[in-house]
Amino acid sequence: MSSSDFPPVRAAGRGPAWYRGDCHVHSVHSDGELTPEALVAGARAVGLDFIATTEHNAAARPGVWGHLAADDFLILLGEEVTTRTGHWLALGIESGEVIDWNHQAGDGRTGACLDRVHRAGGVCVAAHPRAPYPSGDFMFPFPGFDVVEVWNGLWTSDRPWNADNDAALAEWARSLAADIRTGSWRPAMGNSDTHLEGQIGTPHTVVLAEELSTAAVLAGIRAGRSWIAESTDVEGSFTARADDRVAGLGERLATHGGQAEVRAAVRGVPAGTVGFHTDRGEVHQASLPEDGAGTVRWNTTAERSAFVRIEVRHPDGHAAALTNPIILA
Template sequence: MRGRALSSSSFPPARAVGRGAAWYRGDCHVHSVHSDGELTPEELALRARAAGLDFIATTEHNSAAAPGVWGQLAADDFLIVLGEEVTTRTGHWLALGLGPGEVVDWNHRVGDGLIGQCLDQVHRGGGLCVAAHPHAPYPSGDFMFPFRGFDVVEVWNGAWTSDRPWNADNEAALAEWGRSLAADIRTGAWRPAMGNSDTHLEGQIGVPHTVVLAEELSTEAVLAGIRSGRSWIAESADVDVAFTARAAGDAAGVGERLAAHGGQVDVRASVHGVPTGTVSFHTERGKVHRVSLPGDGAGAVRWGTTAEESAFVRIEVRRPDGRVAALTNPIILT
């Protein structure tokens, strides 16, 4: 259902000045004191900017962003996207890009036939539907809905490993998403991955976050970049990744298609900020190549394949203890 009409001036603008077409870093799963978080909106915005983020999304549980709270926290270089965490009995999902005061009904569950109309509501407004923390170990945390109709899967939620008993099983979510890529990539029905902090407490925001190539710093452009898979996930702003593939004189980046014309494909990755880590290349055949990074954390690695051998290529960057520091959406090879 839609909330009552509210003045848009009490909410953040849908567009910031930004840097034009660029890579922007953002955290799209954030809770404040207006749901079950411990930080005020002002504290969240301050810490997000300190973490190197260009945008955040407000995703309070089953409620709209409070009017008159977030508007003054946006800036020329900082976008605030309106959203909601829809907390159902059989899984949670993020509705991103909602209108001011808009609420998506949470009272549905797998098998009752209501999820479709809720997804349609978000899509009619140009919004994005994200399957949240598919393997969270608490009641209703496991995502039981089919991914059909959802645009994106949150494969990385919060710190990769944690002693907290409620921390999402990111390894399981990543493995499940990897299997779905292998099944869906050739049909074009694949769903991009994203990562968010699910911030509730001090010190969580931006760990991890999604780095998206957007035409501008606006809700529409950021969501379009995430929807198309032109994005990768970073543990923090200290980690940077460049990922490209080249064939027959053409090049493609993350989330894009590359026509190899039957020839060799040269896949390259450049990584900064992960000392003595590893970079692994993944296709529908699983992990196909692994390279160690030097002690200073900066390294460039290459791998060769063909479109016949590999329908896609993506990379994971892990720290020496196995924790993921970055992972990308795929480059599709044809």
């Protein structure tokens, strides 16, 4: 088997940068309607930098994806592990590797499957935890998984948001404060779960990575150095500052007992709202102008806020962007 049968694990990219990617897609090699060629063409057309192959209970086939990678486009290998008590994404697995799906919540076999992904340097994602169909509702406990897919675009109509995503986001948010205190919090991510034409990248995850490589992208996702965008039309910058110290998403800001200014700069959400959320719920909200571009600032302290995360929403309440937290100490 030639090394060109599978995509390379590194692309030239832009060096350290924010990269946009969709880590949950299906082709004709599982239950999708698009060829790998069409998926990659669609991803590149909407401005993505990477995707992950996630066929149901199957490895990426040799010779199918390798020729589609490019210097400016990365293809990660993965699998949607589809069990009777929930689905999860195994991202960054080895070429030809298949993770066993013959396990279910409470049977004691899930841990070995997660360990296998982790030994390969991969990331385990709890997929669409409140999906409205048999086996889609996630019954496994979150401990052991690295990331939660709080935003899944499959079961939506004109915009990639629905009540099931609201429920998944709320569940993740409720656990965040306790998990941050124990140092074991799980970042959020969003993916399209593409099966049909026109779904790719709605939503997707924007990741700060040292380079455009499998290892670097997964490191950014695992650390929560990421946010979720409805589409590539939505742009954002999210930071917190205390004196001359600045922290970004997934990072810890030392405030030394002083004030922290949290800043959200957003484009592409006309007349939207920017909400700041802490361990006390939503604590501040501001409106964006009609052209959708604006910067919102809010001050807090580590005593009042263990972390701050940001939700950007359209006037109808549908999400446009969600961030992972900035942790205050």
